[in-house]
Amino acid sequence: MAFALKPSPSSSAAFGHSTMVVTVPRRFLVRALAAATAASSVDPPTGRQLVLTTPRVLAASVPVANERALSVAHTLSRIKEQGKTALIPYITAGDPDLATTADALRLLDACGADVIELGIPFSDPYADGPIIQASAARALAGGTTTDAVFSMLKEVTPELSCPVVLFSYLGPIVRQGVASFTAAVKEAGVKGLIVPDLPYAETYVIKHEASTKNLELVLLTTPTTPAERTKEIAQASQGFVYLVSANGVTGPRATVDPRVKERLEEIKQLTNKAVAVGFGISTPEHVRQIAEWGADAVIIGSAMVKHLGKAASPTEGLKKLEEYARSLKDALP
Known part of the structure; x- marks a missing residue:
């Protein structure tokens, strides 16, 4: 069963992001999340409708100790x-x-x-x-x-x-x-x-x-x-x-x-x-x-x-x- 992807009018190439509305069966929800990298929202009643904002360039980072305590x-x-x-x-x-x-x-x-x-x-x-x-x-x-x-x-x-x-x-x-x-x-x-x-x-x-x-x-x-x-x-x-x-x-x-x-x-x-x-x-x-x-x-x-x-x-x-x-x-x- 294929995912349905539709570009959003709010897409902005200037910022290197694109917004897509993704309709996906529940059993594919995790795989849909794996397609996103910056943000996602899920329609609580159905768990099916996602809005994914995906940057085109990913920065890999390694966790380090933050301000409160050691990692x-x-x-x-x-x-x-x-x-x-x-x-x-x-x-x-x-x-x-x-x-x-x-x-x-x-x-x-x-x-x-x-x-x-x-x-x-x-x-x-x-x-x-x-x-x-x-x-x-x-x-x-x-x-x-x-x-x-x-x-x-x-x-x-x-x-x-x-x-x-x-x-x-x-x-x-x-x-x-x-x-x-x-x-x-x-x-x-x-x-x-x-x-x-x-x-x-x-x-x-x-x-x-x-x-x-x-x-x-x-x-x-x-x-x-x-x-x-x-x-x-x-x-x-x-x-x-x-x-x-x-x-x-x-x-x-x-x-x-x-x-x-x-x-x-x-x-x-x-x-x-x-x-x-x-x-x-x-x-x-x-x-x-x-x-x-x-x-x-x-x-x-x-x-x-x-x-x-x-x-x-x-x-x-x-x-x-x-x-x-x-x-x-x-x-x-």
């Missing part, structure tokens, strides 16, 4: 040089409420988190297991919106000593438009972005927009990712390379798949970037083992979310979160 790559590089393994906790924004999320960010920073991953709640978090799915549902039911998350972050990130990476599915990004979304992420003081349902072949437009705003787009690789694609991801990922420890969704597991050790060795032969392991990690024993295998960072999500979101009260949740985060930090070299 994710620089942060993890310093920890790696010290022979240590970084702790990257994940929590869902708005669970149980945004005020508690703000307190949790400050608390995790004080507990020694080296980078914090914050999830934008989404109605169809298909890469996540029951714990984070329920967390996102609670946040949405409580009225959490993407704009509210950005507003909260603008207040909190200047207080943090560690960088924040935003975890968002493609849906919220498409609804707002890539340029607008990444600008809001930048303004909120966030340093990086993870989009778990963004196919590698479709990363260009988001990576370009992120790079122009000094945001690092972190890419994921899995135990079944082919060797050649793993090499491409390792080269293209910014901030760090996210190694998913097991096939399937997020959630605690009894043991860590021993194949992670082999995958770590393979990826480290391809890049000098930090490699972080996530999915299914929940105990001090897990993080200690992964650190011994050579991971530069360990990501813990579902267990963090469970401690915070299922407590009898926000105060109790923060207390449990602090105890748990400190136990993991103490287990790392």
Whole structure:
């Protein structure tokens, strides 16, 4: 099925831009976004009508530390040089409420988190297991919106000593438009972005927009990712390379798949970037083992979310979160 492209009367050759109205089936939406480089807008009711403004000359840029704190790559590089393994906790924004999320960010920073991953709640978090799915549902039911998350972050990130990476599915990004979304992420003081349902072949437009705003787009690789694609991801990922420890969704597991050790060795032969392991990690024993295998960072999500979101009260949740985060930090070299 072909895309329908129509030049706009407002096209301006003098500025090296052209405006096109693009009508595209929903299943081709990401590919349509990949055709744009500067801005896009999506008709919310249908998700079909796009207005794409595309510059003819693209400037490639590499994210660097901005005015508030070190970049994710620089942060993890310093920890790696010290022979240590970084702790990257994940929590869902708005669970149980945004005020508690703000307190949790400050608390995790004080507990020694080296980078914090914050999830934008989404109605169809298909890469996540029951714990984070329920967390996102609670946040949405409580009225959490993407704009509210950005507003909260603008207040909190200047207080943090560690960088924040935003975890968002493609849906919220498409609804707002890539340029607008990444600008809001930048303004909120966030340093990086993870989009778990963004196919590698479709990363260009988001990576370009992120790079122009000094945001690092972190890419994921899995135990079944082919060797050649793993090499491409390792080269293209910014901030760090996210190694998913097991096939399937997020959630605690009894043991860590021993194949992670082999995958770590393979990826480290391809890049000098930090490699972080996530999915299914929940105990001090897990993080200690992964650190011994050579991971530069360990990501813990579902267990963090469970401690915070299922407590009898926000105060109790923060207390449990602090105890748990400190136990993991103490287990790392």
